[in-house]
Structures are given as structure tokens and as C-alpha cells.
Amino acid sequence: MMFYVFVHEQIDVAIVEVGIGGEHDCTNVIKTPIVCGITSLGLDHVKLLGNTIEQIAWQKAGIFKPDVPAVTVPQVSEAMRVLNERAEERHCSLEIAPPLNHYPNYPFQLSLAGDVQEINASLAIELVFHWLHAREGQSYDKLRTAPLNEKILQGLATCRWSGRNEIVDTPSATYYVDGAHTIESIEQCKNWFTNSLSKQNKSERLILLFYCSNDRQPDVLLQPLMKCKFDSVAFCSPITSLPTINDKNSQTDTKPGNDQWRATANIVSEIGRLSLHVAAFEKLWLSTIENQTTIPSIHCFHTVSQAIAWIDDSKSSKPSVLVTGSLYLVGAVLKLLDKNDSNM
Known part of the structure; x- marks a missing residue:
């Protein structure tokens, strides 16, 4: 039903969140997404995903696809090691989204309060850049030498997430x-x-x-x-x-x-x-x-x-x-x- 609505409404882009985990998640029906992202990992849904951060990281990395870039944020060393191993197994690249202070026009306004939202925003920006590069032919600046444009800044300043901070x-x-x-x-x-x-x-x-x-x-x-x-x-x-x-x-x-x-x-x-x-x-x-x-x-x-x-x-x-x-x-x-x- 979700995909039917997306196709019927002719949307430009779909951000599809997994249900729980990743290895056995139904969203894997999408074989060639533009990019895959993994947010900060913690001990969550342990009955289904495992009771260690390594087991959870292994499950989460199940969304990785061959030749599809993957992006994450800084993780504890145990989780990062597993994510890198899984990326190698799946034959995909894995990068860590640069922090917001890496951009020349930092600091800029975030509508969502809390330190963790800076980490979330850094991942969101990186995913956006990958999409723009793949679908609109925009250059992909890995070194992040250019400031964020006004549309991205506006999105960060006006984003709303009910029930979070x-x-x-x-x-x-x-x-x-x-x-x-x-x-x-x-x-x-x-x-x-x-x-x-x-x-x-x-x-x-x-x-x-x-x-x-x-x-x-x-x-x-x-x-x-x-x-x-x-x-x-x-x-x-x-x-x-x-x-x-x-x-x-x-x-x-x-x-x-x-x-x-x-x-x-x-x-x-x-x-x-x-x-x-x-x-x-x-x-x-x-x-x-x-x-x-x-x-x-x-x-x-x-x-x-x-x-x-x-x-x-x-x-x-x-x-x-x-x-x-x-x-x-x-x-x-x-x-x-x-x-x-x-x-x-």
C-alpha cells in the first residue's frame, strides 16, 4: 500500500524507514536504493536483534546493498567494526557523515533541540547530497569545501518532528x-x-x-x-x-x-x-x-x-x-x- 501511494502520487523521493533491524526487514524488497543510512545505534529491540551492540549492528547493516553507498554517523568502536565488515561483505562503500562544523557556514539554525539532532542532521545532509548527485547530476563534494545552500539551511531550520525534544x-x-x-x-x-x-x-x-x-x-x-x-x-x-x-x-x-x-x-x-x-x-x-x-x-x-x-x-x-x-x-x-x- 505504501508503494502504491508513492507511485500514484508520483513523488520525487521516498525516505523508507525499516521496521525493526534490517537483515530481515521487508524494506529489503527495494534492491537498488540511491543510498542507505544508519543512525546512532543503541541497545534497542534486544529480543529480536540481539543483546549486544555487535549483534544489533550486524542486523542493522542488513540494509546494505551491493554497489549502493552507505552512510552512518560516529558509532562505538564495536559497532563500527561490524558495520565495516558487513559493508565489505555486501560490496558497498561505507562513510561517516561529516559533522556540521565541517561546513564553512557553520553554525546554522536547527529547528530541533538537543545535541543528538546535530548528529541526525549531519546524516540527513549526507543522504541528501547522495540523492542530488545520483538523480540530478550535482557534483558530490566529499571534502565539503562548499557551504550549505539556502534550501538545505531552510530545511534544517524548519524541520518538525513531533514527540522528539x-x-x-x-x-x-x-x-x-x-x-x-x-x-x-x-x-x-x-x-x-x-x-x-x-x-x-x-x-x-x-x-x-x-x-x-x-x-x-x-x-x-x-x-x-x-x-x-x-x-x-x-x-x-x-x-x-x-x-x-x-x-x-x-x-x-x-x-x-x-x-x-x-x-x-x-x-x-x-x-x-x-x-x-x-x-x-x-x-x-x-x-x-x-x-x-x-x-x-x-x-x-x-x-x-x-x-x-x-x-x-x-x-x-x-x-x-x-x-x-x-x-x-x-x-x-x-x-x-x-x-x-x-x-x-
Whole structure:
């Protein structure tokens, strides 16, 4: 269906992201892409890809194609070694995208906040250059002696990526939303959050709204966030809200109560998961925060709508809320905030 839409709309270029991994990914149906790119690697989807960075790098490099250039960003040495070996096996070139400060007109504006976005931008630029070289005959300057042109600079300055380093200001709270769900991305998220607070002179109440899925360890992802010293921590399932018998979606079902039953079943299955979050946080807080006699107030919510309502009812001054740990949680929060904004 995706390719049908692309062909039907006669698009100029398609950026096709793999589902999980690369070696066995369905996107390998494309045998001769213009270029292949691999972003920063981390320990993600370990049940499917392997529990070492070498195993994950091997899987990711499965997108390499013979005689098709490949580009990546600086990786840890173990991952880089595997990527180079796989590139040799697949008979393709592999280069590391030059950093942004390599370009003569650096620094320039990036619309996406966070240090990691400079790395992402460097890869994006390199992929663009390969496409322009292959499809439009533009010269390929490996040494990068020329400054970036205005169209590329405009793209970097106006790019939008919902749910990544995104700040949403509402009358009741300021939400800092990032879908980080690996140890590496959580570290970046923590740095972005603390830097954003310092730039904005934010000193009011800090709230963490967190969830991570079954294949991830809450203690590992929560560890970097301990330094933020939140006043309150809310653990919440990524279920937006519990549908009622009168909801439109339920009325289209042959059995009107099915949606409600399924949502309730999902919530019940998440209760045990949230209790693990609480236990992990309490243990981490008491073991990592020195001279700390009190623990932040901890709350659990079955749905995101309940968590947002609790934040809206906050009696303190306008809090800063970090939402992270899961793209599903981030998506549900943004959906509700957008709905609330349109209803105002």
C-alpha cells in the first residue's frame, strides 16, 4: 500500500524507514536504493536483534546493498567494526557523515533541540547530497569545501518532528515531550530537559510522566533521570482513555461493549507493569540521591487522560512536566493535549 501511494502520487523521493533491524526487514524488497543510512545505534529491540551492540549492528547493516553507498554517523568502536565488515561483505562503500562544523557556514539554525539532532542532521545532509548527485547530476563534494545552500539551511531550520525534544505550553503546565526509550536516548533527553529548564529560568515544580513497555527495564531507563530531582513522579499506561458504551467507536462494533472490554483488559494487564515502575524508582531514588530524607510523591494512572487531569488540577504554580520512556505514551499525551487545545 505504501508503494502504491508513492507511485500514484508520483513523488520525487521516498525516505523508507525499516521496521525493526534490517537483515530481515521487508524494506529489503527495494534492491537498488540511491543510498542507505544508519543512525546512532543503541541497545534497542534486544529480543529480536540481539543483546549486544555487535549483534544489533550486524542486523542493522542488513540494509546494505551491493554497489549502493552507505552512510552512518560516529558509532562505538564495536559497532563500527561490524558495520565495516558487513559493508565489505555486501560490496558497498561505507562513510561517516561529516559533522556540521565541517561546513564553512557553520553554525546554522536547527529547528530541533538537543545535541543528538546535530548528529541526525549531519546524516540527513549526507543522504541528501547522495540523492542530488545520483538523480540530478550535482557534483558530490566529499571534502565539503562548499557551504550549505539556502534550501538545505531552510530545511534544517524548519524541520518538525513531533514527540522528539518537543515543548508544548498549556495554561496549566509546560510539557517537555520526548519519545526516548533506550538508555542512550534517555541520556540525551535528560540533557535536553535540564538545558531547556536552565535557559528558560524554570524553577517551579518538576513532574515526570513515565512509562516503558514490557521489553524494557524501567530501572535502566529511570537511572539517568534521577539527577533531575522531580517533585512528583507519575507512572501511566499509554492508554489514552477508557471508552464508554456511548463512544462512537464502540457503536460501530457489532458488540458495543467490545472496545470498553478490551481497554479495561489492557489496563488490568498494565497494573502489574506500573507497580514495577514504582518499585524501580523508589529503589533508585534511595540509592542514588544523597542526603535525601523524602521521596517524591508517586502516582499511578490507568489512562493518560487521568494523568493530564491530575496535572491540570495541580495546586502549585505552573509545573514543568517531562514526558518520556515510550513513543506510545508520548503519542497519547500529544493527542490529548491537541484535543484539549482545539476545545478551548
